[in-house]
Amino acid sequence: MSEVVNVNRIRNSLIAFAAIILSIAIFFGFQTQTGSLSLESQAQAATPIELALKNGLPTLTEFYANWCTSCQAMAPELAQLKQKYANSINFVMLNVDNNKWLPEILRYRVDGIPHFVFINDTGEAIAQAIGEQPPSVMEANVEALIAHQTLPYADSTGQTSEFNAPINTPSSDPRSHGAQVQS
Template sequence: MNLENPTSPESATPYQLRNLLVAIAAIVLTAALFFGFQVQQSGTSLDAVAAAALPIDVALANNKPTTIEFYADWCTSCQSMAADNLSLEKEYSDRMNFVMLNVDNTKWLPEMTKYRVDGIPRFIFLDPANKAIGDSTGAIPREIMAANIEAAIADRPLPYNSTSSDRISPVTETQAADISQPRDHGKKF
């Protein structure tokens, strides 16, 4: 009879305990990931805010003040402000236009150039005649955004004009593609 049999009841207990602990840890991690994704997905998305926003041509034609937000889906500061911005849109949309322009869409390059967008989120405040009256860049607290919106609606100077936070995602200009060929070797044509 072999006394060092690995399947004996005395030697199987430590392995079973280790396997049980690994299985419990895997279940706990799986549950945490599942619930973490559920919480993340239930938050307000940039898509929801963009869906509630007006097209820029409609906003510029209806004689109300306008807030233009330049954003990108990858911008964590933009994402962190989504819920506040959606609530501001719902609260003030009867008196203020809200426009969202995605900086990753080259269609908005003229607007990005006009308003000198070099970081996002970037907010441009326009009066009813579409004249720029102020701007903010970065993750701006809801109270500051609300104060600026209320001032624009009341045709008063913005209390937080040209504000900037340290939570800015830089935007770089789209570079032209390099069309030189590897075998050109500096030939001049």
């Protein structure tokens, strides 16, 4: 009978030990899920866009959301960039879930997050990057922005011509694209 009691005590001790280990793992698991919190704290410390567009410094604008896993993954790396280049560039963060930023979302044609808009020192958007970017790519783009050089890893944007559709063109053949057909 004492052998059964010893086996039960060992089993109960193992269960208790496993419960303690599991509780500790769950506790620390919740402690590491601070991505949205760090995004929010970074956004509060970011330069307001109104100031950034007028203060004569180039600007990196990040469109993000607290629930975005790519945004959360990039948060520590962007925080390091912000510390390193804080005196040379504005860092602006705009949460796409806040309707306040809808004009900027439409202006910069944000259709995925994270979405980065690189703005020169005169307030003109010169390039964009969408999606999770490696730290070396972001740093190279920031350095190029500061140095007034072409950004090596971003899609350049620039002025485009306004398209005016021709009026009163024959539309009998859609493949003619408005060309006059000789008969």
